[in-house]
Amino acid sequence: MSYIYFPGCSLQSTGKPYEESMQAVFAALNIPIKELDDWNCCGATAYMSISELKSFALSARNMALAERQAGAGNSADMVVPCAACYLGLNKAHHYLAENPDLNAKIKGALGVAGLNYSGRARIRHPLDVLVNDIGMKAVTERVKQPLKGMKVACYYGCQLVRPYADFDDQHEPTTMDVIMKALGAEVVDWPLKTRCCGGSLTGTVPDVGQRLSYILLREAKKRGCDVIATACPLCQFNLECYQSEMSRKYEAPVNVPVAYFTQLMGMAFGLDHKKLGLKRLFVPVHAPAAVGGSHVAA
Amino acid sequence: MNRWEGWHKVRYESELAPHFAAEIASIPGGDHLYSCIQCGTCSGMCPLSHHMDFTPRQIIAMIRAGFKADVLSSYTTWLCASCYSCTVECPKEIKLTDIMYAAKRLAIREGVYPKRFPIAVLADEFFKSVERNGRSSETWLLTRLYLRTNPFKMLKQAGLGMRLWLHGRLGLKPESIERKSELRSILKALEKEHMIKRKGNTAPLKEVAS
């Protein structure tokens, strides 16, 4: 079965390295994946504050398209790397299932455009697919340059596991930890795995938003991590791109590499760093020297 | 400003909106609102509550009591980053995040939102861009945002923008889907169902003192 890839608006701009590395890793593991044809915005966070109904409609169109693309009778598993999109689609999926009236309204609207959503489409995150469908055995076998000695703080962020994710624990998620361990990395135990990074507040109300990101970076550093692994473009952006600003603001040098977990997988798989978008990171990630890892310049 | 103004501590029944709670509770699963025991778990979980003028728990109490004006003009709902930690931990299964959204929608519909607060503008721009193109392109979104709120900020952010562009992480062409008409027809079909009248969000956002 082929997975249907839903990029969302971020993965083709600020989250580019996420898309590149995920596709490289999926290819390396021979996971068939095809982008959703003519996908539209998931209707996430910001949209919700204008119109809940329309936001659900946007998600519904995507899911309807996915079902059509998968073809009747086939399972329609959408791979959604962006946590905000993942939540947006998942939320719509739940609410349409739980609220008949809402369901009717949305179905009606889709009908106008000749679309139909049966509820068959499943919303999956790459972590979910890798751990539960592919399995750690396949991942471990693919590792060429284990990340020995690399201390990784796994950061899941908020919208990935809350409130609908069922593939991992909402309080103590572990899927990313499992993968990192499989790559030979050392996982740093820290309590802020799912604490909010500030979301869009980092841009709109920097004093508030960036403080949240700063707290995360500081704690991760304190626990001696070499790199923070993320699974969400906004988390990655917030944690990485404001570091120089934070250093000024909080008068403490902040300099922590923040990579997508898929990039770290790619490094361990020994894939071409260009394919992993490592050069697109502001703060360079150092592959563990022990195993002759190369330095990646920013 | 005069320290005797601002949030005065006496509320007359005539100032309250008795149906406010019902209005909020009408969202899917919203009726859990009525089982709030004011335990404060939401505020305690919230990573942003210490920046809010009212804690999430207070917002629930105010909604139930009909403090509509105070809720809609408070920073709290706008500072909610939708991290859902309150929703997940609420012992009474109150969907606080959804309630925050509902309050934001009302605030926008009624053209009421706190002064110098770009979040509503972001939402509005985001909304329009998606209605227009089916997708939002971060670059244009942020540009519009800064133009509408604080152009100087844009200059401050120019460095970051440049850096992103150099790292190939800034799409400059506006994103768009192919079958725009298809999407429009879907959204149009919902207009009448729409909780917010279309003009509601095209009308310039009125600012209120906070």
Add this chain to the structure above:
Amino acid sequence: MSENKSTPKPFEPRIVAFFCNWCTYTAADLAGTARMRYAPNVRVVRIMCSGRLDPQFVLTALREGADGVLIGGCHPGDCHYQEGNYKALRRFSLFKRMLNDLGIEPARVRLEWIAASEGDKVQRVINEMTEAVRALGPLKLEPRALEGLEASLSEKAAELVLTQGETS
């Protein structure tokens, strides 16, 4: 009889319920004490155990003008009389097939396990069933077919009921 009911009103289903004394009847009392509102269409006949339910009762109810029959007993393993509800279940599944042959929709005759503490379940089941039967409309019966079924169920039939009435 239904036709005696004057003034053409919208169809209101009449449902006869047989509740066991120990679990379901008690649950119905609990629903009352808790003031749980539910459809007024169900009239309860109390029996000591769902095992007492004679298919004859269901047939009589339907023939006399009931549009549906609800049977309530203790959950499997909870029977006050050890296993009366199992016997009820066995009898019921057999009986259900016969009703099918008669063209009586399955939704008209329903068996539910409801424990003494499940007042809310009484409310739910009664509301569900009332709506289901309302949707089906009034029960139209082929009298002859019904007699056939009665015969096939047991030799005793209407006249025996009469003798019972006289001798008991």
Add this chain to the structure above:
Amino acid sequence: MSQPNMKSNGTPKVGVYVCHCGINIAHTVDVAETVKFAAKLPYVTVVRDYKFMCSDPGQELIQQDFRDGKVDRVVVASCSPLMHEATFRRALAEAGGNAFMFQMANIREHVSWVTLDKVAATDKAKALIAAAVARVVLHQPLQKTSVPVNPDVLIVGGGISGIHAALTAANAGKKVYLVERDPTIGGHMAKFDKTFPTLDCSACILTPKMSAVRSHPNITLWTYSEVAGVEGYVGNFKVKVRRKPRYVDEELCVGCYECIEACVYKKPRFPDEFNVGLSMRRPIYIPFPQATPLVAVIDPETCAQIKTGKCKHPCVEACLRNAINFDQKEVIEEIDVGAIILATGFKTFDASRVSRYGYGKYPNIYSSLEIERMTNAAGPTGGEVRLTNGEKPKAVGIVHCVGSRDNHTNQWCSRVCCMYSLKLAHLIKERTEAEIYNFYIDMRTPGKGYEEFYERLLKENVHFIRGRVAEISDWAMTPEEEGKLVIRAEDTLVGVVRRIPVDMVVLSVGLEPQADADDVRRLFNISCGKEGWFLERHPKLAPVSTFTDGVFLAGACQGPKDIPDCVAQAGAATAEALALIDAGKVELEPNTAYVLEEVCSGCQTCIGLCPYSAITFDKEKKVAVVNGALCKGCGTCVASCPSGSLQQNLFTDAQILHEIKGVVNYV
């Protein structure tokens, strides 16, 4: 409607009495309308309505009409028969009638309380009245049969409730069997150091009762035992009790500890159940110094001899009284009792289920039960409250409502946590002088001297923060927080979120039904409420009775309770049991099955179906015979009889069929 019987007492004369129940019925059911309606029903001679039929004047109405010969059978349309059937039957009997010439129409629980629409309600009430009338005309005079009651009592569970019940019954001269699952009686109370609000020493008030149980001539104490099976019915239960082998002879052992000292495990290395895992024990052990009986027990899971057979078992030699016996086998005792009192208690909520409180993740986070042991002078730390590093805590947080008042775990308030949290706050402060922070949602102190105790704690400068703790973690925002447990909660009275660094956290866990409560209730044929607590017959008027006559409830198995309430309820349950026993006999509902021999075809279908083997086959007459003493009146045989020769008193086919016709077409 078929002709009712004319022989026994002429044409039936039915009296119908409709109750207003104050406004409980009258406000939704049009009583006057139902009266008009009932008057038109066949065989009805008298119809009356009254505010409260169950009141004396109400009953008098019935009795007068009967004495005047106006009625010979009665229908009362009021509440549920489970509520007042007995009342009206008695009234009828006292007036000289037969109690069973009576039928009730339940127009309160089944009509006025569940229906909003007046018209629909009145309609339904009419139907039920019509049905009752149609049915009662076929009623026959019946006599109650009665059976003697066995005077012995079984009490299940040896916590404070079971102990108090046992002593009360035994002091009343009854023979009592007290069955306890653990090796000792004492239950949770034996684990506590002090009891609220008086702070008197738990052991000091409990242990005398425990030894009284041991020495009481009327009490047979079976510890380390479980009820394996229950048969029979009120007044005559047959009970099987499984006595697990403790591999130590109870009669010989004097609890001298010699065997324990001698055990090959020089260092105790198995979690001690009594100290909730805070200390270690050997495979052979005595739970605690005041254990009752004071007899060692060998845990087969950890004893080398029992597991491998390859132990030098020095314990055997060490025992001068040769009490240790590895060949001991499980024993099944069979006893007959008239009444059963369940006092199986509760279990505490597993704090690790609330992962954000870090129980089991961070050190120095304890459940309240663990702290109870720690504060106990006879406990693992000799009553000292210490951190894992041996130091005294300088700041301690006490988190209320852990697992309680939460839809994700237990919805209910556990009733005792506020008070025991106050007690623990006092004890910890007394022992460590630490700053104590209580985090509560609502402070619940209803009880004699409870609110006063709360005030005392307020004056002892314990901090009270009204707010449910959001999370407990080890990440520091400020230097003071470094290396501490940080409690994050909103101080809802101030309206700000606070982060409070502490050294130790006490999680005040709620009370839950025992893990096997569901199996136990099946064993005794009673019900559980939704939450899993044993269900009382009536929440207000029959709080210690169950729906199974002769089985009573005491203590926390029925719901969270503190010690005073447990003792009070244990007393009440015993009083009910004694009332039953001292009556000497129980009257059985005469709803037994009987055979119409002339119709019985002798097919014997019924015989296999009877769960009580009450039906036998008469070879001469070739008919089935029902033994009325054994029949419990389920009616299963009646429903299965192909010839209709089996009938059930009070539930004959004819009566039920009439009732059906009544409810369906009553106009």
